[in-house]
Amino acid sequence: MIDEFKIREAVKSVLDPELKKSLLDLGMIRDIHVENGQVWLTLALSTARCPRKDAMVEEIKGVLGKLPGVAGVDVRLATLSHEELEKLFPKHPLVGLEKVRHVLAVASGKGGVGKTTIAVNVALALAGRGRRVGLLDADVYGPSVPVMLSLEGVQPEEENEAILPAEKFGLRIMSLGMLTAKGQPIVWRGPLVAKAIKQLLGQVMWGDLDYLVLDLPPGTGDPSITIAQSIPHAAILMVTTPQEVALADVRRSIDLFRKFGMVIVGLVENMSYFQPDHSGKPIAIFGEGGGEKLSEEFGLPLLGKIPIDLAIGRGGDSGVPLMVSSPDSETGRVFQGIADRIVAASG
Ligand SMILES: Nc1ncnc2c1ncn2[C@@H]1O[C@H](COP(=O)(O)OP(=O)(O)O)[C@@H](O)[C@H]1O
Ligand SMILES: [Mg+2]
Numbered sequence: 116m117i118d119e120f121k122i123r124e125a126v127k128s129v130l131d132p133e134l135k136k137s138l139l140d141l142g143m144i145r146d147i148h149v150e151n152g153q154v155w156l157t158l159a160l161s162t163a164r165c166p167r168k169d170a171m172v173e174e175i176k177g178v179l180g181k182l183p184g185v186a187g188v189d190v191r192l193a194t195l196s197h198e199e200l201e202k203l204f205p206k207h208p209l210v211g212l213e214k215v216r217h218v219l220a221v222a223s224g225k226g227g228v229g230k231t232t233i234a235v236n237v238a239l240a241l242a243g244r245g246r247r248v249g250l251l252d253a254d255v256y257g258p259s260v261p262v263m264l265s266l267e268g269v270q271p272e273e274e275n276e277a278i279l280p281a282e283k284f285g286l287r288i289m290s291l292g293m294l295t296a297k298g299q300p301i302v303w304r305g306p307l308v309a310k311a312i313k314q315l316l317g318q319v320m321w322g323d324l325d326y327l328v329l330d331l332p333p334g335t336g337d338p339s340i341t342i343a344q345s346i347p348h349a350a351i352l353m354v355t356t357p358q359e360v361a362l363a364d365v366r367r368s369i370d371l372f373r374k375f376g377m378v379i380v381g382l383v384e385n386m387s388y389f390q391p392d393h394s395g396k397p398i399a400i401f402g403e404g405g406g407e408k409l410s411e412e413f414g415l416p417l418l419g420k421i422p423i424d425l426a427i428g429r430g431g432d433s434g435v436p437l438m439v440s441s442p443d444s445e446t447g448r449v450f451q452g453i454a455d456r457i458v459a460a461s462g
Contacts, residue, residue: 117184119149125182126156129174132167134203141203143195144175152186154179159193161200162340162371168192197376211277211317215249215324217461218349219380220342222372224364226333229385230354231259232427232436234330237352237383239438240447240454242285246325249280249287253312254330255338258292265434269293277320284439289319312338316345326457334368343377350378352457353415356386357405369413379415380460382406383453387420390445397422416460419453422446 126147127139138144138158146157158175160168172190179188195203212218221234234250242248252260261267264283271293272279278294280287294315321327329349332338343349351372355365372379384406388397400423410417421427424446430437441447 117149117152117154117182119147121182122147122149122154122156122179122185125178126175129171129178132170138171138175142199146191152184154185154188155191156189157191157193159195159199161195161204162374163192163194164336164340197374200375211319211321212327212346215321215327217325218327218329218346219352219457220329220331220346220349220377221352221354222331222339222368223333223354224361224366224368226256228333228354228356228361229421229427230254230333231263231330232431233352233354233383233385233421234328235260235263235436236427236438236450237453237457238286238326238328239284239436240442240450241326241328241457243438243442243451244454244458246458247323248285249289249321249324249327251315251319251327251329252288252290252292253315253338253342254332255291255312256332258290260288260290260330261292263431263434263436264288266290266293271319274320276318278315278318279320284436287321287324289315291315312342312345316342326461334364339368340371340375343372343375350380352380352418353382353409355382355384355405355409356401357384357388357399358402359405362405362409365409366412369409369415379413380457381416381418382409383418384420386423389423416456418456419449421449 123139126144127137129138130136131138131141143159144156145159148155158171175190176188179185221230223230238248238250250260252258266281266283266288269281271281271289280289331342353365353369369379386401389400390397406417406420426437426441430440438447438450
């Protein structure tokens with residue numbers, strides 16, 4: 116007769132695709148229960164969105180289904196707790212990041228909300244406060260930092276197998292875009308993404324930095340999670356827009372980062388209003404209240420509200436960002452305020 120012991124023996128052969136260790140030994144297969152040939156078990160995943168979960172379930176069912184006496188296999192999915200995740204995927208300090216005091220990862224629910232714009236200008240505002248600042252463009256889908264900072268075609272220098280960041284406008288800068296040959300499409304999928312990012316994080320010699328600002332890929336997909344997990348002390352700066360429809364994505368994103376134990380330093384609302392001229396009333400083109408609503412809901416500080424400013428778009432296209440061309444403009448002062456709050460919060 117089939118029993119739990121035989122099931123355990125058989126299922127031992129199913130490995131975690133990333134760790135190459137037995138799911139059973141890792142504690143990811145649990146709560147095995149057998150009754151009249153029917154098998155129930157739980158597969159605990161690192162994330163509910165694990166792209167390999169179907170393959171793992173199929174393999175478990177395949178292996179157990181072949182055993183004589185097994186009538187059916189029922190796999191329930193669960194997620195690993197925080198403590199369990201820490202144990203399975205310990206965060207090793209990354210050599211290149213040893214002398215970086217604060218890592219600030221700029222995230223958003225989806226693309227096109229101004230994440231890169233904010234990463235670039237907040238980094239410049241922090242540098243304007245006399246801090247040593249690095250900027251890492253980790254947007255695997257479309258690295259746009261080289262365009263925004265006129266660094267297209269710049270190849271990073273190497274020294275003793277380490278990559279040295281480029282220098283521009285007082286920032287140390289590295290982008291996935293700088294590591295790909297010009298004109299070549301970037302195909303960073305699945306395991307490639309994880310590998311590329313770990314390589315970047317491990318090999319870039321940032322040196323002494325007060326802040327490393329990271330432009331994360333949009334959304335809550337694999338790359339954001341990989342990056343979030345790879346950096347021991349990264350805190351998240353969440354970008355949102357004022358309109359209600361955009362909030363669902365941001366909520367999901369905040370929930371996910373918190374689930375992985377990431378600290379969220381605060382929210383920045385972008386495209387908050389348009390100021391037609393100095394005397395006129397600001398116009399809430401995309402509605403209002405999104406930032407405040409999230410701030411209240413999640414107990415997170417709203418660090419600043421950035422207006423729709425044509426100078427931001429021009430700065431993005433010309434490769435000279437607003438915080439370089441007009442740091443003391445009205446919008447520039449909003450970025451300065453955000454930098455001040457970040458400095459105050461990080462001690
Ligand atoms: N506050 C703003 N005012 C005017 N244009 C903006 C503002 N924020 C972003 N943009 C423009 O919107 C576009 C998308 O911004 P970007 O920072 O690339 O977004 P993301 O990184 O989230 O995809 C860019 O052309 C940028 O110049
Ligand atoms: Mg971007």
